[in-house]
Amino acid sequence: MNSVQIRSAENALSVGTWLIVGGAMLYSILTVTPLMAAHTADRWDWTAPILPLVVDAAVVIVVRLDSVLARLGGHGGRWPVVLRWMTGCMTLALNIADSALKKDLVGVAVHAVAPLLLIVTAETGLAYRRAITAAQSAHEARQKAEQQEREEAAARKREAAEQREREVREHAAAEAREQREHEARLAREQTAREEAVRREERERAEARERAEREAAERREQMREQQQAERERLEREASQRRERERLEREQAERRQQQERVEREARERAELLAGGPVNEKLPEDKARLVVHASFGEGLPVRAAADLCGWSIGWVSARYQEHRDGTGRALESASP
Incomplete structure (x- = not known):
């Protein structure tokens, strides 16, 4: 996970x-x-x-x-x-x-x-x-x-590569020393052959150096490719997280809008019944008064909708204005 x-x-x-x-x-x-x-x-x-x-x-x-x-x-x-x-x-x-x-x-x-x-x-x-x-x-x-x-694995690989390069250089140096000693011994016997041998040695050395340079360039290129691949994966992960965050925010906004619309529909349903001829139960009457207060209806209109007296409705309106009607707001559907 x-x-x-x-x-x-x-x-x-x-x-x-x-x-x-x-x-x-x-x-x-x-x-x-x-x-x-x-x-x-x-x-x-x-x-x-x-x-x-x-x-x-x-x-x-x-x-x-x-x-x-x-x-x-x-x-x-x-x-x-x-x-x-x-x-x-x-x-x-x-x-x-x-x-x-x-x-x-x-x-x-x-x-x-x-x-x-x-x-x-x-x-x-x-x-x-x-x-x-x-x-x-x-x-x-x-x-x-x-x-x-x-x-640590990458560090060990780098150390192994550096060790191999040192060994190659030391081996090449040892060969060069041996070759120079051999050439010194043959210099007295045949000058022309010694010159040819030196020329061939230089060519081999140049070939080795070119091979080493090419190997180093290939390793550098591979390292750059790996770095570019890691950066690409990190960018994709960041973009994916950003898309998920935006989707969550959109879902939360939709839920909030649906809740507001649902509350508006519920208030409209409470007020849609019109005036009543008898008193509603107190809990339902309080809900009707709360909806009327939220819609900005006059006290008389709210009294007609719930069937209770104007004085009782005025007291409920005053509770809402003073903030003591919060219990009924929490209890509303």
């Missing part, structure tokens, strides 16, 4: 983890808010979503920081483990509390699915990230070792 595949697996793990965390947070808010509202004074009903938001925010902090520490190969000690399990148990308790008080075993089992999945996902994701980090470190170490081995 190469580095690109390792990063792809890590990205898939991150996306899946955050999808599960986001879904569990949304489900927890929708489940726990009615329970908190039922056990809170009427004038403080608007604070009902705060507790599940606080607990789920702690879950997000734990998951995020655990992923960063795992990516860096670090460990936060026992307190992150305590916080992770404490927030998971709190989320589980808050989700099943309403069904447990009503002694609804089926409801307890159903509402325990999301918190349990969140707890197991947090632990499993941390283990996966640590394993991926260890695997990537080992992969990088192997690459460095292989690169070092290639460099």
Whole structure:
């Protein structure tokens, strides 16, 4: 597995983890808010979503920081483990509390699915990230070792070539010395033959030098070709990585555009029903008021669409303006 595949697996793990965390947070808010509202004074009903938001925010902090520490190969000690399990148990308790008080075993089992999945996902994701980090470190170490081995092999080849060249030069020098001694002995006997021998020796020496030059040129040419091939492969790898990055960015932009269009369609569907003659359920009415506020409709038009009073709708509008409507925004489809 190469580095690109390792990063792809890590990205898939991150996306899946955050999808599960986001879904569990949304489900927890929708489940726990009615329970908190039922056990809170009427004038403080608007604070009902705060507790599940606080607990789920702690879950997000734990998951995020655990992923960063795992990516860096670090460990936060026992307190992150305590916080992770404490927030998971709190989320589980808050989700099943309403069904447990009503002694609804089926409801307890159903509402325990999301918190349990969140707890197991947090632990499993941390283990996966640590394993991926260890695997990537080992992969990088192997690459460095292989690169070092290639460099050492190239150095040994260069040393062997230099040794062969030295041996050739020494051998040629030894032959030249022997030839000169032989020529000195024959110089007294036959001058003409000595001159011919010297001429032939010069020609052989020149031939050897030409052969050595040609061999050196061939080696240099081969080295340049290998260098050019390596550079070409590196350019192709860089271009391939750039194309993959551009494709990922395009896919992310398409997903974001589809999400915006889907939210616009959902608001349009909520507002398409027109005025109603009776009050809608409060949760649906809040969704209608949220959509009306997002579309910039007047308070009276929103009241006609949900069937509630103008005062109630005005209070919801004010919550959105003050920023206290963020719980409903998170709960909207």
